Amino acid sequence: MDAPHTAxxxxxxxxxxxxxxxxxxxxxxxxxxxxxxxLAFGTQLLIVILFAxxxxxxxGYAGIVTLGHAAFFGAGAYTVGMLASQLxxxxxxxxxxxxxxxxxxIGFVSGLVLLRTHGLTLLMLTLCTMALLEQAxxxxxxxxxxxxxxxGLSFDKILGLFSFDVLYFxxxxxxxxxxxxxxxxxxxxLVYSSFGQSLTGVRENLLRMHAVGxxxxxxxxxxxxxxxxxxxxAGGLFTQATGYVNLSVLGLERAAGVMIILILGGYGRxxxxxxxAVAYMVLEHMLAxxxxxxxxxxxxxxxxxxxxxxxxxxxxxxxxxxxxxxxxGQA
Amino acid sequence: MSSARLETKGLSKKFGALEVARxxxxxxxxxxxxxxxxxxxxGKTTFINLLTGALPPSRGSVLLEGEDxxxxxQAKRVKRGIARTFQINQLFRGLTVLENVCIPxxxxxxxxxxxxxxxxxxxxxxxxxxRLIGILRLEDDAGRRIVExxxxxxxLVEIAIALGLAPRVLLLDEPAAGIPSAETHILLDAIASLPxxxxxxxxxxxxxxxxxxxxxxxxxxxxxxxAEGTPQxxxxxxxxxxxxxxxxxxx
Numbered sequence: 001m002d003a004p005h006t007a008x009x010x011x012x013x014x015x016x017x018x019x020x021x022x023x024x025x026x027x028x029x030x031x032x033x034x035x036x037x038x039l040a041f042g043t044q045l046l047i048v049i050l051f052a053x054x055x056x057x058x059x060g061y062a063g064i065v066t067l068g069h070a071a072f073f074g075a076g077a078y079t080v081g082m083l084a085s086q087l088x089x090x091x092x093x094x095x096x097x098x099x100x101x102x103x104x105x106i107g108f109v110s111g112l113v114l115l116r117t118h119g120l121t122l123l124m125l126t127l128c129t130m131a132l133l134e135q136a137x138x139x140x141x142x143x144x145x146x147x148x149x150x151x152g153l154s155f156d157k158i159l160g161l162f163s164f165d166v167l168y169f170x171x172x173x174x175x176x177x178x179x180x181x182x183x184x185x186x187x188x189x190l191v192y193s194s195f196g197q198s199l200t201g202v203r204e205n206l207l208r209m210h211a212v213g214x215x216x217x218x219x220x221x222x223x224x225x226x227x228x229x230x231x232x233x234a235g236g237l238f239t240q241a242t243g244y245v246n247l248s249v250l251g252l253e254r255a256a257g258v259m260i261i262l263i264l265g266g267y268g269r270x271x272x273x274x275x276x277a278v279a280y281m282v283l284e285h286m287l288a289x290x291x292x293x294x295x296x297x298x299x300x301x302x303x304x305x306x307x308x309x310x311x312x313x314x315x316x317x318x319x320x321x322x323x324x325x326x327x328x329g330q331a
Numbered sequence: 332m333s334s335a336r337l338e339t340k341g342l343s344k345k346f347g348a349l350e351v352a353r354x355x356x357x358x359x360x361x362x363x364x365x366x367x368x369x370x371x372x373x374g375k376t377t378f379i380n381l382l383t384g385a386l387p388p389s390r391g392s393v394l395l396e397g398e399d400x401x402x403x404x405q406a407k408r409v410k411r412g413i414a415r416t417f418q419i420n421q422l423f424r425g426l427t428v429l430e431n432v433c434i435p436x437x438x439x440x441x442x443x444x445x446x447x448x449x450x451x452x453x454x455x456x457x458x459x460x461x462r463l464i465g466i467l468r469l470e471d472d473a474g475r476r477i478v479e480x481x482x483x484x485x486x487l488v489e490i491a492i493a494l495g496l497a498p499r500v501l502l503l504d505e506p507a508a509g510i511p512s513a514e515t516h517i518l519l520d521a522i523a524s525l526p527x528x529x530x531x532x533x534x535x536x537x538x539x540x541x542x543x544x545x546x547x548x549x550x551x552x553x554x555x556x557x558a559e560g561t562p563q564x565x566x567x568x569x570x571x572x573x574x575x576x577x578x579x580x581x582x
Contacts, residue, residue, distance in 0.1 A: 007429040007464075007473030008457040015449035194437045194445040194453065201434045204423035211383070211421065212435040212496060213409025214443055222444075 015192040024274050028177055032170075039169035043241050045281050046176045047234050052261045052273035053187055054230035059259070060268030061191055062223050063203030065119065067255055068126030069231055071110075071133050072103040074250030076232030079103070081150045081245035082143055090156045092164075096179065096236045103232020104225050106133075111224035115217055118206075127252070134250040149246025153239065164240070172241045179237060183230055190226070191270060199223055200268075260303055266313025275314045334397030336361040336530040337413070337500050342381055342391035344374075344554075351377045352388070353555040359500065363530045364522075366545035368538075370574070374554040375534045376418055379502050383415050384408045395500070409438075412499030416489045416506055418534075424477045428469055431477060431488055432460040435495030463491045466521050483510045490521060501525070503533040507540050515540055542566070550574075 031042055051073055058064040076099035083089035083098060106129075114125045137144045144150065157163045162171040190196050201209050202216055209216050239245045248254065257280075265276020283302065287295035310317050335358040344352040351374040359365055367375050380386040382393060384405040392401040395411055403411075423431050433450060436459050437443040450456070464473050467487040472480055477488065486509050493501060507515050515537070522531060522544065535541050541548065541562075548565040550558040558571050565571055 007427065008451070008461055010474050011427075011429060011433075011457070012449070012451035015451040189449075190446055192449045192451070193447060194433075194442050194450045194456070196446075197430060197434060197437065197450040198443045200426060200430075201423050204425050205421055208417075208421040208423065208492070209434075210405055211385075211409070211415060211417075212438050212492065213406040214434075214438050215406060219444065 024271070025177075025181065032173060032177075036168065036170075039173045041281075043169055043172045043176050044238075045277055046173070046180050047237050047241065048258070048261065048281065049273050049277045050176075050180050050183055050237070051231055051234040051258050052265070052277055053184065053270075054227045054234065055258050055262055056267055056270070056273050057187060057190070057227040057230070058224055059262060060272065061196060061203065062199040062220060064115070064220060064224065065123050066126040067123055067252070067259065068128070068130035069227075069258060070250055070252070070255035071126075071130035072107055072228040072231035073235035073238070073254060073258075074130075074133060074137065075103040075106050075228075076100065076235030077239045077245045077249040078137060078144060078235075079232070080236040080239040081153060084153045084155065084239075085145075085150045086143060090154065092155050092158050092175070092240050095155070095240065096233050099232040099236030100229040101232075103235065104229030107228020108221065108225040111221040111228075115220045115224060127255075130250060130252070130255060134247060137247055137250055145246070147247065149244060151244040151246075153243045153245070155240050155243075164243075169241070176237050176241060179233065183233060187230070188270060190223075195219070195222075203268075260299065262313075263303065264306055264313055266315030269312070269315045272313055272315045279314060334394065335359055336363070336396060337382065337532075338394040338397075339382070340392050340394065342378075342393065343389050344377060344381055344386065345389045351554045352381060353553070354391070355551075355554075355556055357549065357556065359530045359532055361530055362528050363532070364544055364546045365530070365532045366541045366548045367532060367534045367551060368536075368541060368548060369551035369557070373551045375551055376504055377554075378551065379415055379504055379532075379534065382500075382502060383413055409496060412497075413502070414493040414496040414498035414500070415502040416493045416504055418504040418508065420482075420485050420489050422477045422485060422488055422492070427474055427476050428464060428480070428488055428491075429457075429460055429473045432463055432491045432495050433457065435492050436460050436463075439496050460495065463494050466494070466524050467491045468517050483514055486510045487514075487517060487521075490518065494521070494525070499529060501529055501531045503531065503535075505534055505536065507535060507537050519544060 035042065055069050058066060079099045079102040080095045083095055089095065110129045114122060117125060138146055155164050158171060158175050165171050198214055198219055201214065202219065206216065235249055238249060261276040261280045262272055264279050265272035265274065283299060284295065287298040291298065306313060312319065337359040339355050339357045342352055342355040343350065355378065367378065369375055377386065381388050384403060388401065392399050394400065395413065400408055400411065423434065433456050436456050440456060442453060442456065461473065464470055467490060469484065469487055469491065472484055477485055486506065490506055506518055510518060533544060545562055548560065548562055549556055550565065550571050552574060558565060558568050
């Protein structure tokens with residue numbers, strides 16, 4: 001009786017919340033108490049996780065190859081920065097919503113055009129979109145501060161209660177953590193939904209998705225827009241937490257960095273963003289200490305090793321180990 | 332004459348100077364069990380691509396139950412009930428068999444874009460997918476990923492995906508190619524389990540299967556209909572035997 005539906009049960013269980021999914025959040029709270037002097041670093045780490053999570057949605061799940069995802073991070077960062085500097089709009093939560101809206105809109109409009117293409121063409125067009133925004137930010141100095149960016153921003157108290165604490169970063173950290181949790185819950189719901197399943201379908205076989213009558217382009221534009229909005233939130237958080245915004249939020253370095261993080265952690269795996277971000281930033285920290293001039297070499301070598309021997313990243317290695325521990329019963 | 336389930340009128344397709352479909356006038360009746368045969372390169376798969384809308388024709392029209400669907404996009408034709416399988420597997424290789432079948436079932440039920448409910452909690456989709464998996468005797472493999480399955484089993488998933496669309500017209504492009512001969516009966520049983528009203532068109536090189544399955548056969552040669560009739564008529568047709576069947580029937 002039960003036998004024919006074990007596969008259905010498996011699928012249902014996968015979507016259910018597992019106890020170990022609490023671990024990253026417990027670790028984040030523990031870090032808050034254990035490393036009070038590292039909270040600025042921790043805040044940046046959480047922002048990078050959110051950014052990587054947004055990229056995972058398009059790259060890992062939908063298989064949209066993009067090198068220009070920093071366009072949306074930058075759009076969100078500049079939205080918050082310009083609202084504060086030009087209009088004196090310093091309220092943090094509505095600032096994040098504005099960041100999401102602007103980045104989402106740019107994602108939607110560029111997605112309508114870009115997502116007609118595939119592969120290398122798509123890759124180049126995402127890169128171009130980002131370069132256009134970067135140049136716009138560079139040239140619109142009156143609003144964006146041009147090359148120097150907008151320094152010295154300050155923001156209102158969060159919910160009118162907790163002020164941004166430039167010395168110890170306590171409220172920033174918890175604020176960013178709360179936003180990350182909310183966004184993560186949304187992303188998790190999305191990837192396990194029928195919509196998410198259809199995105200993996202597009203990634204696995206585009207031809208077949210057309211043949212089963214799925215509105216492929218509409219789905220891709222939808223996920224691209226959602227992902228852009230999330231990246232925009234990450235960018236908005238960056239500006240609020242650091243109090244400045246400059247061209248570095250839009251560059252290729254940021255776009256490539258987040259991609260490396262996802263590959264390192266394992267894409268299309270939800271938690272790859274977490275593991276990859278931690279691994280990357282710890283690796284960067286340690287390598288920069290040991291070899292201040294050549295630390296990027298270490299990242300590069302690690303990336304080559306992952307690409308050659310662990311295509312599914314650190315999470316993939318963990319999955320393979322688990323399978324072996326269970327005696328290969330699943331495989 | 333009443334309108335056929337699917338009909339083509341003067342359907343032609345040119346790739347430059349190469350004409351791969353020439354003035355094809357073809358009728359697939361409701362409840363048909365129809366086979367399309369012909370030598371390699373006769374334009375059989377192209378003909379299916381024209382029917383599904385994967386390729387636009389150069390001339391002519393495609394009618395679904397009397398209604399002109401020639402300019403209708405592929406996805407819209409699927410919604411109207413035209414489903415196909417592929418000669419070379421087109422599966423979601425990294426996903427499980429169950430997920431492979433859930434995808435078309437979700438699309439057909441109109442929940443493929445649902446963002447709020449977990450796919451694993453849509454009982455109506457899961458039950459229907461498991462029913463189809465049962466028809467193709469894939470229950471034991473339902474939780475396995477496509478890449479872990481032998482090719483013959485993958486071929487059966489290919490058909491389960493098409494059935495997931497609850498088609499009114501089912502186009503099978505060499506469904507038996509790659510299925511061990513001991514298992515082709517699963518394929519025939521699956522077709523036999525379909526509601527009788529569904530029109531089935533099969534492209535197949537396995538003449539044994541064709542003559543067991545088909546109630547009507549069309550022979551395509553160089554993009555044009557060469558002969559059409561009952562299996563007995565086709566088997567008796569000397570020209571067809573000469574150009575195509577040859578040894579297959581003598582053996």
